[in-house]
Amino acid sequence: MAAVSAAFGLIADIDVLLVILGSAVFGIFVGAIPGLTATMATALLVPVTFFMPPVPALAAIVTTTAMAIFAGDIPSTLLRMPGTPASAAYTDEAFAMTRNGRAELALGANVVYSAIGGLFGTVVLMVAAPALADLALGFSSFEYFWLACLGLTCGVFIASLTPLAAVVSLLFGLLVSTVGFDAIAGYPRFTFGVTEMMQGVSFIPAMIGLFAVSEVLRGMADPGGQAAAPQSRIGNIFRGLWPIMLRYWPNMLRGNTLGTVIGALPGAGADIAAWVSYAVSKRFSREPAKFGTGHVEGIIDATSANNAALGGAWIPALVFGIPGDSITAIVIGVLYMKGMNPGPTVFVQNPQLIYAVFMAFIVANVLMVPLGLIAIRGATYILRVPRRILLPIILLFCIVGSFAITSSSYGIIIMLVAGVVGWLMEENGIPIAPAILGLVLGELLEQTFMTSMIKAQGNLLAFFDRPLSVVLGALTLLVWAGAILGAVLKAVRARRAAAA
Amino acid sequence: MRVNEAVIGALLLALMAAVFSATAAFPRMPGQPYGPDLFPRMIAGGLGLAGALMVLRGLLSRPRQPLAALAPWARSARSAGAVALALAGIVFYILAADTLGFVVSAFALLAVLMLYLGVPPLAAAITAAASTLVVEYTFASLMRIPLPRGLLVVLA
Numbered sequence: 001m002a003a004v005s006a007a008f009g010l011i012a013d014i015d016v017l018l019v020i021l022g023s024a025v026f027g028i029f030v031g032a033i034p035g036l037t038a039t040m041a042t043a044l045l046v047p048v049t050f051f052m053p054p055v056p057a058l059a060a061i062v063t064t065t066a067m068a069i070f071a072g073d074i075p076s077t078l079l080r081m082p083g084t085p086a087s088a089a090y091t092d093e094a095f096a097m098t099r100n101g102r103a104e105l106a107l108g109a110n111v112v113y114s115a116i117g118g119l120f121g122t123v124v125l126m127v128a129a130p131a132l133a134d135l136a137l138g139f140s141s142f143e144y145f146w147l148a149c150l151g152l153t154c155g156v157f158i159a160s161l162t163p164l165a166a167v168v169s170l171l172f173g174l175l176v177s178t179v180g181f182d183a184i185a186g187y188p189r190f191t192f193g194v195t196e197m198m199q200g201v202s203f204i205p206a207m208i209g210l211f212a213v214s215e216v217l218r219g220m221a222d223p224g225g226q227a228a229a230p231q232s233r234i235g236n237i238f239r240g241l242w243p244i245m246l247r248y249w250p251n252m253l254r255g256n257t258l259g260t261v262i263g264a265l266p267g268a269g270a271d272i273a274a275w276v277s278y279a280v281s282k283r284f285s286r287e288p289a290k291f292g293t294g295h296v297e298g299i300i301d302a303t304s305a306n307n308a309a310l311g312g313a314w315i316p317a318l319v320f321g322i323p324g325d326s327i328t329a330i331v332i333g334v335l336y337m338k339g340m341n342p343g344p345t346v347f348v349q350n351p352q353l354i355y356a357v358f359m360a361f362i363v364a365n366v367l368m369v370p371l372g373l374i375a376i377r378g379a380t381y382i383l384r385v386p387r388r389i390l391l392p393i394i395l396l397f398c399i400v401g402s403f404a405i406t407s408s409s410y411g412i413i414i415m416l417v418a419g420v421v422g423w424l425m426e427e428n429g430i431p432i433a434p435a436i437l438g439l440v441l442g443e444l445l446e447q448t449f450m451t452s453m454i455k456a457q458g459n460l461l462a463f464f465d466r467p468l469s470v471v472l473g474a475l476t477l478l479v480w481a482g483a484i485l486g487a488v489l490k491a492v493r494a495r496r497a498a499a500a
Numbered sequence: 501m502r503v504n505e506a507v508i509g510a511l512l513l514a515l516m517a518a519v520f521s522a523t524a525a526f527p528r529m530p531g532q533p534y535g536p537d538l539f540p541r542m543i544a545g546g547l548g549l550a551g552a553l554m555v556l557r558g559l560l561s562r563p564r565q566p567l568a569a570l571a572p573w574a575r576s577a578r579s580a581g582a583v584a585l586a587l588a589g590i591v592f593y594i595l596a597a598d599t600l601g602f603v604v605s606a607f608a609l610l611a612v613l614m615l616y617l618g619v620p621p622l623a624a625a626i627t628a629a630a631s632t633l634v635v636e637y638t639f640a641s642l643m644r645i646p647l648p649r650g651l652l653v654v655l656a
Contacts, residue, residue: 051644164550164557168512171547175519175540182536185529189536190522213590220582220617388617392610393631395586399593399606400635404645409594416590427571428502446539453534 007355010055011363019056020063020360024367027064028375031071032383033390034081038068038270039326040212044394046204046334047401054338054353059360061334062310065327066118066364069270069306070372073110074379077103086270086306089278096294108237109244109296110303111372113252117304118365120256121263121311126358128264129347132319136344141455142463144320145448146472148441151266151322153476155437157483165430173435176201177442184450196410203333203439205402205411209418210432211326212398217423219391234376244296251281251300259305263312266437269325270306270313277305311361318342318354321444326433329440503568506558512551519544585616601650602640606632 010016023045030041041064049057072083073094080095082088097106139147152174156166179190180200191197245252255277262273281301282291291298313324314331321342323329335342340350347354398419402411422432456462464470523537523544558565589609597605610628615621640647 047639047645164553168508168547168550168554171543171550174543175515175547178540178543182539184534185527185536187526187536189526189540217583217586220586220613221579386619388619389614389623389627391586391617392613393627395589395613396606396610396631396635399590399609400602400639400645400647403647404639407646409597412590412594416587416594419590420587424501428508430508449539450534453538454532458533 003351004355006352007359010352010356011059011359016056016059017363019052019060020363020367023060023063024067024364024371027067028071028371030064031068031083032074032375032379033385034075034079034083036215036394037084037211038065038072038086039330040215041065041068042327042330043204043207043211044397044401046207046330047404049334050337050404054340055356055360057334057338058331058353058357059363061327061331062357062360063364063367065310066114066307066361066368067371069310070111070114070368071375073114073303074107074376075383077106077110078379079383084271086274086309087303088271089274090299090302093278093292093295093299096292097296097299100294102294104235104237105240105244105296106299107234107376108239108241109299111237111369111376112241112245113255113300113304114307114372115365115368116252117256117259117307118310118368119362120304121260121308122358122361122365123311124260124308125311125314125361129315129318129354132315133344133347136319137348139344139468140466141448141451142466142469143472144444145452145463146469146476147320147322148445148448149476150472150479151316151320152434152437152441152445153479154266154268155434157479162429162431163483163487166434169425169430169432170434170438173438173440174442174445175438176206176435177439178446183443183447184454196406196408201439202406202411202414204330204405205414206418206439207330207333207436208398208402209415209420210422210436212394213415213419214422214426214432216391216395216398217419218426219387234379237373237376244300248297248300251297252304254280255301255304256308258301259308260312262305263309264315264324266316266322266324269327270309273309274302274306278302307365314357318346318357319344323437323440326436329436332440501568502571504558504565505554505561507567509551509554509556509558512547512554516544516548516551519547582616585613589613597648597650599650602647603632603636604651606635 026045027038027041030036030044031038042061045060045064049060052060068084069086072085072087074083076082076087076091077094077098080091082091087094094106094110097103136143152170156170157163177200180198181188188198258277258280259270259273262268262276263270278298278301281298282288285291285297287295287297309325310327313328316322316324317328317332317335319342321332321335323332332342335346340346340353398415399412402415403409405411406414422435425432425435452463464473519540523540526535526537528535589612593605593609596608600608607628610631611624614624614628619627636647639645
């Protein structure tokens with residue numbers, strides 16, 4: 001309890017509250033501009049948080065992402081352009097409501113259900129994370145090895161439509177993570193004689209490159225992708241919301257639960273949560289024919305799910321150091337920079353910091369309703385900033401941000417290379433997210449693998465010696481077997497269909 | 501640029517070969533059968549396997565895909581130029597920032613990109629100058645990031 005009141009003291013500080021407010025405005029702005037994602041907002045925010053104490057730094061990230069995921073719904077509803085990929089699942093539905101003259105209701109549902117979803121994810125995080133941390137205190141290198149494997153596996157097979165391309169992306173990320181001193185012998189690998197590469201490929205500039213620079217390059221190729229002015233007058237967004245809340249509360253609960261669980265799975269984040277929840281909503285609806293014509297039901301499921309996923313993603317990130325989505329992949333880097341190395345011990349050593357993060361989640365989601373209201377009113381102005389002015393400025397932020405991390409042009413060079421690589425990958429249908437997961441988890445995976453191999457003297461059966469490692473190992477192998485079996489069956493069926 | 505899957509696969513196989521030859525010289529820890537080469541080699545092996553699969557898939561796919569094709573945007577000189585200019589801008593900043601300093605190089609980068617994208621000259625100059633100064637103030641003055649001063653040292 002002492003930790004909770006200490007946490008309250010940390011968060012109820014005027015500086016921290018100002019940081020939260022500023023991050024909220026930043027998050028809404030980035031989220032509302034199509035093409036700029038919540039992950040990109042986080043990547044651009046990290047250099048700024050670098051110079052803050054841990055609590056405002058983490059509160060800034062929490063607030064920015066929560067607001068960005070909600071704000072993505074605004075252009076999605078008004079212009080049929082999702083502000084972030086997390087809104088893409090129900091863009092057509094929300095825009096159909098706008099065409100039917102019900103934009104207010106769609107936006108009202110978005111803001112209210114986003115806030116509730118965010119709070120739901122937070123509550124699950126508050127309950128589940130400390131409990132899991134207790135369990136994780138007994139983990140050895142074998143369990144961590146399997147956990148890292150399971151995380152990578154989920155990232156490939158659950159979160160991706162093209163497993164082979166995802167595997168390539170993941171392995172590429174893992175390979176890049178081996179650059180620099182190795183964890184066991186301290187031998188510098190693949191450094192090409194460059195001193196700065198001995199510390200490895202700096203993670204934040206790589207993220208800025210992969211997510212932000214590649215997006216800027218794509219935008220430069222098509223700067224005319226500017227939308228027409230949206231519907232300019234927005235009425236009362238809360239009118240007619242109450243009957244909907246009474247009628248569709250099971251949808252809300254289902255979206256919240258699905259969103260939190262999907263968020264907690266490594267590699268799958270808010271956007272996948274929204275797609276799955278929308279599909280589930282349609283599948284189990286009593287009026288599936290109404291979907292796609294401007295029906296609010298699927299929007300409720302999906303907009304609840306994408307905000308709930310944010311909290312869920314922090315569970316594995318805080319407890320195991322395994323990111324639940326690409327945002328928490330960056331967060332793990334920030335935690336290390338702040339000396340709060342993720343893992344079960346952080347709950348013992350710095351419980352007040354963890355509770356402060358939980359409180360930041362609550363504050364951010366409560367703030368979402370009034371700020372969301374203002375943002376919806378101001379949407380017409382936000383959406384008018386031309387991309388041809390915005391893109392060069394974002395590029396400058398990328399450069400300065402990458403420079404700030406390494407204090408040398410090494411960071412900018414990493415950013416440039418990562419930006420070009422990420423852009424080429426996406427052009428060729430290779431997803432970026434698994435590469436990030438590999439880059440983040442590479443060190444943990446190699447370290448636990450090598451430690452385990454040395455402990456076991458090369459006896460692979462030792463990986464299944466402990467009760468928990470059996471469960472985790474079996475689970476990983478099952479997912480692999482299932483995926484391979486599925487691929488073979490699909491190929492056989494395709495061949496039969498071709499022969500017939 | 502979109503390339504055939506077989507090309508990506510061949511690149512991955514080459515990457516595997518490169519990793520194996522680069523790790524061959526890695527030292528072993530005395531008394532340990534596993535050295536710093538084990539993990540990179542396992543990863544490279546996986547990449548090679550995936551590469552071989554991609555080569556097969558690329559060669560067997562019907563109708564046959566071209567080895568490389570330009571994306572629609574790259575056929576427009578204007579779009580391709582914008583991408584090239586953005587990349588050149590980053591390279592320019594890396595090379596010039598230490599001598600010219602942050603303020604001059606950032607302003608030049610912003611102004612040139614905005615002019616190319618069709619922002620009117622006066623608007624481009626004002627927004628470029630304003631954003632450069634805001635970034636300089638927040639990053640260098642507030643957050644104490646040692647942005648290169650370059651020419652401004654002479655002025656001060």
